[in-house]
Amino acid sequence: MTQKSPVKQGSRAASPRKASIRRQNQAVILAAAEDVFAERGYAGASMSEIARRADLPKANLHYYFGTKEELYRAVLDDILTAWRHDMDGFRSDADPKQAVSAYIRLKLDFSHRRASGSKVFANEIIHGASVLGDALGDLVRAGIAGKDKVVDEWVTKGLIAPVDGRHFFIMLWAMTQHYADFEVQIRKVLGKEALTEADWREIAIQVETFVLRALCLPV
């Protein structure tokens, strides 16, 4: 499957220049695909439009990723890998206020900077995670990584107001993703043509204040 080269050459690692071309083209295609999948959905996105956006011939997409579904999987995998490293501030010996504040800002910032990726994921879940399938269970477990137990522990110790750890994370994810995924609607509510960096700072303050107060932590 990988030995399509007409001329024999030791291995792929023996040609670092070509490997670099490969990596760069894949990155360009992934970025274009993430945007198009976010704007049009999986079925609505066409390989031709992704190719146009990546400024490459359509056949090259199939050369690098095989099928449309494989490309879609690669986009999902890319965003989920980036997400996995977000929860590290949650340890039972950490200060609740610090951990919660940092996590909200991290999530909001990430949703904002990689809005397309966030939207692709949202779409996948809304449509029943038919492509992720059973892998979603593992992803959720990896994403929450027992941190709900840390929250439950804080509750037991009386450090925060009583809340179910799992629902706490669901509500946090709901708020932080919503501002990115529903940006078009947010803009209408706030009466803004576009959201500036200052708007995003205000959003962070609003969410942070709301959540800290819900946990009876000092604002």
Added chain:
Amino acid sequence: MTQKSPVKQGSRAASPRKASIRRQNQAVILAAAEDVFAERGYAGASMSEIARRADLPKANLHYYFGTKEELYRAVLDDILTAWRHDMDGFRSDADPKQAVSAYIRLKLDFSHRRASGSKVFANEIIHGASVLGDALGDLVRAGIAGKDKVVDEWVTKGLIAPVDGRHFFIMLWAMTQHYADFEVQIRKVLGKEALTEADWREIAIQVETFVLRALCLPV
């Protein structure tokens, strides 16, 4: 465009039996379309699948709704009409705790009962509201209907903790919609095969408690 009848007859109102057939077929098609659009997205939904789900020949869908886009608009219109009547508990002379509690339960219950409609709307917004277009501005204004000002007034009077009325509604919508739209993910987090009525009651309690505490209202 509507005078396709081969035989002339007074008017459509003159034939109440046919008008009833018309209304019922339209309702069946709308319900099927709402489900399919929710599961597959606009582009991914096919007229044949909607027809199959409605147990009608595909040509009848075009007879009643013309094009796929018109059918989609009708589905959106249907769900938005139902939403418009949800905000009536919010009046400045109402008791904040009562109003907030009732609203959360109303929204959650609605998201749950009309999950497909909620998902269709979420999809439309995530993809930039390209079909709703400028109409979204009016819809948002009608949806919030100045109720953010009521919240601001409660803050000024010292009845609730300080919060921006617009962000308050955004966060409320985020949480209530998220539980319906992301149900697949919620189930994984909670470790449930399906969400029962008891689960939904627990969800309502969790969200209500969280929000009331964020406003420094008695739980």
Added chain:
DNA sequence: GTCTATATATCGATAGAC
């Protein structure tokens, strides 16, 4: 108002020259 058969368009995927 119902339904079969079909015209037309578009998309995903690949063959094959370079």
Added chain:
DNA sequence: GTCTATCGATATATAGAC
């Protein structure tokens, strides 16, 4: 590794018999 030309499948939409 790149790119043009094209195949085959599927979707929307409609014509026309009933």
